[in-house]
Amino acid sequence: MAEVHIKINNQFVTAEEGDTILEAANKSGIQIPTLCYLKNVIRSGACRVCLVEVKGARALLSACTTPVSEGMEVWTNSERAIRGRKTTVELIMSNHNKNCLSCKRNTNCELQRLCAELGIRQNRFEGEHTPPTFEDASWGIVRDTSKCVLCERCIGTCQNVQGIGILGLQNRGFKTICGPIYNGSFNDVNCMQCGQCVIACPVGALTEKEEIHEVIEAINDPDKVVICQTAPAVRASLGEEFGMPIGSLVTGKMVAALKRCGFDRVYDTNFGADLTIMEEGTELLKRVTEGGTLPMFTSCSPGWVRYIEYEYPELLPHLSSAKSPHMMFGAICKTYWAEKHNVDPSKIFVVSIMPCIAKKSEARKPELHTGEYQDVDAVLTTREAGRLIKMYGMDDLDALEDEAFDQDLLGEYTGAGVIFGATGGVMEAALRTVKQKLDGKPLERVDFMECRGMAGVKEAQIDLNGTKIWIAITSSMTCAKPLLEDVRAGISKYTFIEVMGCPGGCINGGGQSIVSARKKHGRIGYTYKDRRMKALYDEDRFKQKRVSMDNSQIQQLYDEFLGEPGSEIAEKLLHTTYSPKQKFHLVGMEE
Amino acid sequence: MAKLNGDALGKIDEIVARHRNQAGPCIEMLHEVQNELGYIPFEAMEKIAEATGTSVAEVYGVVMFYSQFTTEPKGKHVINVCLGTACYVKGAQQLVDRVEKMTGAAVNKTSADGLFSLDATRCLGACGLAPVCIIDGKVYGNALMGNSFTNELRKIILAERGAKA
Amino acid sequence: MRERITTIEQLNTVKEAEKKYLHLRLQGNIELTDDDQLFNILVCSGTGCTAGESAKLLERLEELVEEHEMEDKVRIIKTGCFGLCQKGPIVAIFPDRVFYTHVKPQDADRIIQEHVIGGNIIRDMQMFDIDKETGGKIYDIEKIGFYEKQHRIALRNCGKINPENIYEYIGVSGYQALYKCLKTMSPQEVIDVVKASGLRGRGGAGFPTGVKWQFEKNQPGHEKYVICNADEGDPGAFMDRSILEGDPHAILEGMAIMAYAVGAHHGYIYIRAEYPIAVSRLRIAIAEAEELGFLGKDIFGSGFDFDLEIRLGAGAFVCGEETALIASIEGKRGMPSPKPPFPAVAGVWGKPTSINNVETIANIAMILRKGAEWYSAIGMGKSKGTKVFALGGKINNTGLVEIPMGTTLREIIYDIGGGCPGGKKFKAVQTGGPSGGCLTEKELDTPITYENLIAAGSMMGSGGMIVLDEDNCMVDVARFYMEFICDESCGKCTPCRVGTKRLLEMLTKITDGEGTMEMLDEMEELCNEIKDTALCGLGQTAPNPILSTLRYFRDEYEAHILEKRCPAHVCKNLLTYSINPTKCRACSICARNCPAEAITGKPGKEVYKIDSTKCIKCGLCLSNCRFGAVERH
The missing domain is CATH 3.10.20.600 (Ubiquitin-like (UB roll))
Incomplete structure (x- = not known):
């Protein structure tokens, strides 16, 4: 790349040919505020927040789109640039629902931050607002266009990261809004509910549907036994909600806080993860040895399951029938645990704390009900869990002493369960158990490094007792698509494929703490995923037991209740069925 | 939203197939669908999205961007009133009001009985004849002063709705 | 199938043959021989005259010629716009150089009977001008004020030739310039001529055309495009439509020359779907040009290939902006993208692209044929x-x-x-x-x-x-434009999407009598900020109608604000209607026609009065009153 010499704020800066002014400035430590720009997702120059003054240009230019050229002179903070930026933000505010105090994104809003930084003290422009849409029909995502700034970050994410394109701009001019077709609900279209759009949104226009209220009601109900389970990825992100650095591992503090919220039990979904491995691993071996449909896909990411039901219904037989870990956990809670503790299952209220938005609709999926109950009654995202904890007066998570998960019956978990939270984790966990089972002796090498890392597609050849199989790991639907096309065409070489709906797996799930665009473009950059991943592998590393089949409470569960993996009762409680889903449900289109 | 009949679906397939291999054919396809069916039904957007490798949301976004496309069927008679500058300064707004009153169709809407759609359009380029109206494709110049436009519209209303109107 | 034209001899042969038909219409007096006793009857078939039933008129004239078996003497020609839309439908008869105006289909009989057969000019239909000095009537076309000061280059063939007949275009030296470029000039030489001519973009900004072409030519790669911007969206402008309707081959020839110069082999004409006649003439012209070999492969045997495709707009003013136009050609929402990169570097499909407006392109063939000096002298x-x-x-x-x-x-x-x-x-x-x-x-x-x-x-x-x-209110005019911009803003960038809406709201307040003097300053400030911050040319220029009216007509704004008065009596909220009792004859016509039932009185007995609380200020009473009793303040 050729060097380009420019001046920013009278300071000489060397940039690379093809860099934008924003990139050149960032590299040399000069920050320019942005709003609509999201690296690798969207760069449209639409919002006009990153305006800078360029010598010779008639008007201000957007730093995020303007390429540098030799001899260019740029001022990022001239009176004119700041005035332009400020006017832009003031105009956005004039068409914005300013109910900041009651907004889920209060204190964590990119627009709010811009207003604060630019010293906006009054509403210079007041006037009519674009007719708003508030839509919360789906279990996962709430859309409030009165807060939307039309940055298109959600559109770019759905289109470019997931390759689906649920969201789009509609109308034009002042009437422009962003949403699913016909300005309808996420329920009526082929939305996988991954929530990547939610964590891309700079403001409170797209948010998770909150269930905090239902959870508190259950906690306050003396008749209810409220059991909380937390997914592995939550512990690697929850700290961020309390201002701790990205990648802080807060397992013990999280447990302490949740116990103080009044849950009757706080368990780790990792128990469910170990159980999943037992069932899924057995299913895989069975398919391999008995000639079942291969490759087999993992099924613990409900976003991915929705995706395949919409987009590749003919590939549904490839999907493992195993329920996802928290659903298995819920099912066991309301049967085995209830029986052992002599509790009426109808009185048990299971709350899952998840890094995920799709889990909310998964919990309501009729195919996943065991008998007359929902296996899981409420699903809170990492962010909601943070809010719940704060509501109970704990705003300094770091100050809490570590506490341990409840241990009775469902308390033990292995390192294999922990790593479920990162892309490749399920595969590695499964390989540990399958290999150990086939070898008939403890593993010499527990770490399957080939499964780790943030690559969109990873593959490896694994020797299972002399049989070599190819496995693949992918996350996000754009990365998954080529693998799926191969399977559809019958040319896939893989035996087992792990698919996670969100890029990087659950650590970057739609329910996780939101990493602002500024952080993503700054020093931390996209390493936030690696940092969270590292936290999980650290916990795994120090676990005594790292193979799911070694979990003694799992063994006890099989001995006392389930029999063996894949038994009739295991099938009933821990497995499910899938059915093709119609992509669009529009009024009047049903027969 | 009513389901489309097989005939209409066949026409959409034909249009999509004809332009499939053209570069960037979305708008061309939409034009033809609208010419054929009078509006853009959901099924057409779905088929166009599939053929062009884009999302339905994107095609829908295109439809909603351009004022000539509509997702709702138009009335039996379409009246366009030009609101270009020349027409505006010569009283086109009064014409709009008049047509609204006569047909019961609000601007850019269709009357309740589905008979009339009133569209305010951009400059038709017939400024010498301002203000200009179009009834079902036929252009009427000096529409405010002369009687030909009003009479024609009255005739159609009478024929469609009978004497009570 | 007509013969392909590949040599200059063929082109000249067709030209000479056509001249025989054309000479009656063209300047330069050619001696008439007995064989030439022909009438050329030109019927304008532009959008304006078509709206006045000129198609029916044309049909009737053709019928009559057939009836009288005068096919060898009279030629009826469908032409593009004469320019004088106000007086349409227009018929021109050569060699007599007579213009008939407001011609109805039934007038065809008179034209044939009285003029063609009888040899008498029909004075009551003939166009004339009043001589300012003598007060007498001027009938000579060239002396009529409307045409006298004009110099027609872009419109050179409009109203003179049949746009649906390629041979007529060849007859007026059409495609000679293309031949000259392809066979005798290098692409750089072509660009140099365009540069030297001083031609600048006629679409608005006035960027030098030759420089634009040079940018694209200098780009590496072989896949390049040229685009003709025929998305004429400015309300009140219709020259592009007239050129396309009246002389489509001039655009085809200009585009082929442009493509040769910049190294493109594919072109698009992006045209508004609101121009059906222009679209159909373009389609005919492209088919004819392809048939004769002026478009397609190996044009004039030069090895140069060029094909052209029409793309229709769908009702979005912003698509006249070049980056939005490109998005629209690609089948997307017509939303502009920031420049740089300019289309000459990354245009349609991300490839180098030159975009020129119709009128600009209409000049190209003439410049190449007559030379840069000829053009730059004008x-x-x-x-x-x-x-x-x-x-x-x-x-x-x-x-x-x-x-x-x-x-x-x-x-x-x-x-x-x-x-x-x-x-x-x-x-x-x-x-x-x-x-x-x-x-x-x-x-x-x-x-x-x-x-x-x-x-x-x-x-x-x-x-x-x-x-x-004097009857137009300048604040209202500014409001009209802002309403237009608000409707047509694509909605992508904040300043245009929200800023123009805020401007419109302020203007509306002023025209409603709710404005304040502070508002004028706020408005001016916002105007200047939008100019500096908007993403595309549309947004950056959107405040101009306000700024210019504030500059020249501040007094009108002030009258609305301080005196709550609209000096031109346009702004409804600031008007009151009343009936002068001394003039009212109690005829009741005002009351009967009042849509708001705001007028009361007794027919023939009691003068009428307007209840200002009910009045919707539609002005119907004013136009209906035959005694001048209704007054507007």
Whole structure:
């Protein structure tokens, strides 16, 4: 790349040919505020927040789109640039629902931050607002266009990261809004509910549907036994909600806080993860040895399951029938645990704390009900869990002493369960158990490094007792698509494929703490995923037991209740069925 | 939203197939669908999205961007009133009001009985004849002063709705 | 299948053969021989005249010629626009050089009977002008004010040849320039001529055309495109439509030359779907040009390939902006993208692309045929050549005029346009459409150049010229444009999407009598900020109508704000209607027609009164009263 010499704020800066002014400035430590720009997702120059003054240009230019050229002179903070930026933000505010105090994104809003930084003290422009849409029909995502700034970050994410394109701009001019077709609900279209759009949104226009209220009601109900389970990825992100650095591992503090919220039990979904491995691993071996449909896909990411039901219904037989870990956990809670503790299952209220938005609709999926109950009654995202904890007066998570998960019956978990939270984790966990089972002796090498890392597609050849199989790991639907096309065409070489709906797996799930665009473009950059991943592998590393089949409470569960993996009762409680889903449900289109 | 009949679906397939291999054919396809069916039904957007490798949301976004496309069927008679500058300064707004009153169709809407759609359009380029109206494709110049436009519209209303109107 | 033309000899043969038919219509008096006893009857078939049933007229004339078996003597020709839309439908008869105006289908019989057979000019249908000095009637076309000051280059063939017959275009030296370029000039030589001619973009901004082409030519790679921007969206401008309807081959030839110069092999004509006649003529022209070999593979045996595709707009003004136009051609929402990168570097499909406006392209063949010196001798300063304006609004001769750059606004409005009708007082002229501004009496003697118009607070734009008289309220006009921009803003960037809405709201408050003087300052400030922050040219120029009216007509704004009065009696909320009891004859016509039932009285007995609380200020009573009793304040 050729060097380009420019001046920013009278300071000489060397940039690379093809860099934008924003990139050149960032590299040399000069920050320019942005709003609509999201690296690798969207760069449209639409919002006009990153305006800078360029010598010779008639008007201000957007730093995020303007390429540098030799001899260019740029001022990022001239009176004119700041005035332009400020006017832009003031105009956005004039068409914005300013109910900041009651907004889920209060204190964590990119627009709010811009207003604060630019010293906006009054509403210079007041006037009519674009007719708003508030839509919360789906279990996962709430859309409030009165807060939307039309940055298109959600559109770019759905289109470019997931390759689906649920969201789009509609109308034009002042009437422009962003949403699913016909300005309808996420329920009526082929939305996988991954929530990547939610964590891309700079403001409170797209948010998770909150269930905090239902959870508190259950906690306050003396008749209810409220059991909380937390997914592995939550512990690697929850700290961020309390201002701790990205990648802080807060397992013990999280447990302490949740116990103080009044849950009757706080368990780790990792128990469910170990159980999943037992069932899924057995299913895989069975398919391999008995000639079942291969490759087999993992099924613990409900976003991915929705995706395949919409987009590749003919590939549904490839999907493992195993329920996802928290659903298995819920099912066991309301049967085995209830029986052992002599509790009426109808009185048990299971709350899952998840890094995920799709889990909310998964919990309501009729195919996943065991008998007359929902296996899981409420699903809170990492962010909601943070809010719940704060509501109970704990705003300094770091100050809490570590506490341990409840241990009775469902308390033990292995390192294999922990790593479920990162892309490749399920595969590695499964390989540990399958290999150990086939070898008939403890593993010499527990770490399957080939499964780790943030690559969109990873593959490896694994020797299972002399049989070599190819496995693949992918996350996000754009990365998954080529693998799926191969399977559809019958040319896939893989035996087992792990698919996670969100890029990087659950650590970057739609329910996780939101990493602002500024952080993503700054020093931390996209390493936030690696940092969270590292936290999980650290916990795994120090676990005594790292193979799911070694979990003694799992063994006890099989001995006392389930029999063996894949038994009739295991099938009933821990497995499910899938059915093709119609992509669009529009009024009047049903027969 | 009513389901489309097989005939209409066949026409959409034909249009999509004809332009499939053209570069960037979305708008061309939409034009033809609208010419054929009078509006853009959901099924057409779905088929166009599939053929062009884009999302339905994107095609829908295109439809909603351009004022000539509509997702709702138009009335039996379409009246366009030009609101270009020349027409505006010569009283086109009064014409709009008049047509609204006569047909019961609000601007850019269709009357309740589905008979009339009133569209305010951009400059038709017939400024010498301002203000200009179009009834079902036929252009009427000096529409405010002369009687030909009003009479024609009255005739159609009478024929469609009978004497009570 | 007609024969392909690949040599200059073939081209010249066709040209000479056509001349025999064309000479009657063209300048230069050719001696008539007995064989030449022909009449050429030209019937305007532009959009304006078609709306006046000129198609029926044409049909009737053809029927009559057949009836009288005069096919060998009389030729009926369907042509493009004559420019004088106000007087349409227009029929021109050559060699007598007679223009008939407002011709109805039933007049066909008279034309054939009285003029063609009888040899008498029908005076009551003939167009004339009044001699300012003598007061007498002028019938000579060339001496009529409307045409006298014009210099037609872009419109050279409009109203003279049949746009649906490629041979007629060849007859007027069509495709000679393309031959010359392909066979005798290098692409760089072509660009050099265009540069030297001083031709600048006629779509608005006035960027030098040759420089634009050079940018694209200098780009590496073989996949390049040329685009003709025929998305003429400025309300009040219709010259592009007229050129496309009247002389489509001039555009095809110009585009082929442009493609050769920049190294493109594929071109698009992006045209508004609101122009069905132009679209159909273009389709015919492209088919004919392909048949004869002026488009397609190996044109004139030169090895140069070029094909052309029509793309239709779908009703979005912003698509006239070049990056939005490219998005639209690609089948997307027509939303502009920031420049740089410019289309010459990354245009349609991300490849180098030159986009030129219709009128610009219409000049190309003439420049290449007659040379850069010829063209650059016309015009003034850095504005060379001619410019077509669409005259409209409160003016006697609405229509299209093409004048050399440097002509003054006064000459256009008074000498060509004939001034305001009804003896009303001229107030302002709006140029440049929604991106332009309003100029006053004081600026009328400004010679028209790109620079002068900008200095005066307006711009050339695509050439719409709307004349406003004392009955037009300038605040209302500014509001009209802002409403237009608000409707047509693509919604992508904040300043245009929200800012223009806020401007419109302020203007509406002022026209409703709720404005404050502070608002004027706020509005001006916001205007200047939008100019500096908006993403594309549409947004950056959107505040111009407000800024120019604030500059020249601040007193009108102040009257609305301070006196709650609309000096031109336009702004409804500031009007009151009353009935002068001394003039009212109690005829009741006002009351019967009042849509709001706001007028009461007793027919024949009691004078009528308007209840101002019920009055919706529609003005019907004023226009209905035969005794001048209704008064507006």
